[in-house]
Amino acid sequence: MLPLFVINNFGQFNHLIHRMLRDLDIEVKMIPNTTSPSEVAEGCRGIILGGGPSIDRIGRCPDYLELDLPVLGICLGHQLIAQSLGGEIGSGESGGYGGLDVTIRNHGSILTGYPDTIHVWASHADEVKRPPEGFEILATSSICKVEAMGCDEKRIYGLQWHPEVSHTENGHLIYENFSRICTE
Numbered sequence: 001m002l003p004l005f006v007i008n009n010f011g012q013f014n015h016l017i018h019r020m021l022r023d024l025d026i027e028v029k030m031i032p033n034t035t036s037p038s039e040v041a042e043g044c045r046g047i048i049l050g051g052g053p054s055i056d057r058i059g060r061c062p063d064y065l066e067l068d069l070p071v072l073g074i075c076l077g078h079q080l081i082a083q084s085l086g087g088e089i090g091s092g093e094s095g096g097y098g099g100l101d102v103t104i105r106n107h108g109s110i111l112t113g114y115p116d117t118i119h120v121w122a123s124h125a126d127e128v129k130r131p132p133e134g135f136e137i138l139a140t141s142s143i144c145k146v147e148a149m150g151c152d153e154k155r156i157y158g159l160q161w162h163p164e165v166s167h168t169e170n171g172h173l174i175y176e177n178f179s180r181i182c183t184e
Contacts, residue, residue, distance in 0.1 A: 003027040005044040009052030009076055016164040017050055024172060026179045033059030046070040046182035049077025070155035070182045075123060078158030085132035092124030094143045099167055102147045106138045110150055110157040113173045121167035122160050155181055
């Protein structure tokens with residue numbers, strides 16, 4: 001089976017994403033965000049757009065959204081999906097990293113197995129203000145309207161929070177669900 005590709009956008013948690021997937025026995029490879037779209041299309045069964053310091057350093061990531069592969073965006077990857085597909089991003093009101101409770105609005109697809117509320121670890125320096133057309137808001141919080149979004153038809157999902165850190169409750173479920181989506 002082809003691996004999942006973690007796209008390295010220079011974020012501090014990209015290696016934790018890679019490690020969590022390995023620990024879950026999910027075949028994974030981390031690649032730079034400058035990798036050609038053809039190489040990505042031929043080499044994987046799904047893409048995880050990792051976090052990073054700036055939307056200005058996203059390399060070829062917008063091109064990867066055109067490959068008809070499942071995509072999961074984490075933090076900056078979530079914002080990149082929104083911006084690239086016609087949504088809106090902007091500065092968050094609460095700023096840096098911290099824990100908060102997120103309310104799940106749709107328990108299907110990427111959020112299968114979660115209770116109605118989970119405690120997560122997230123940065124809100126920047127956030128999605130409006131999802132792209134065709135995307136549903138999957139989770140919200142008291143400080144952010146779009147904590148998670150998704151389009152099941154395109155198999156593209158984004159999360160403001162970091163499932164790979166120990167501060168997020170049952171973060172492994174996100175990656176297990178995404179791996180399942182990539183084989184359907």
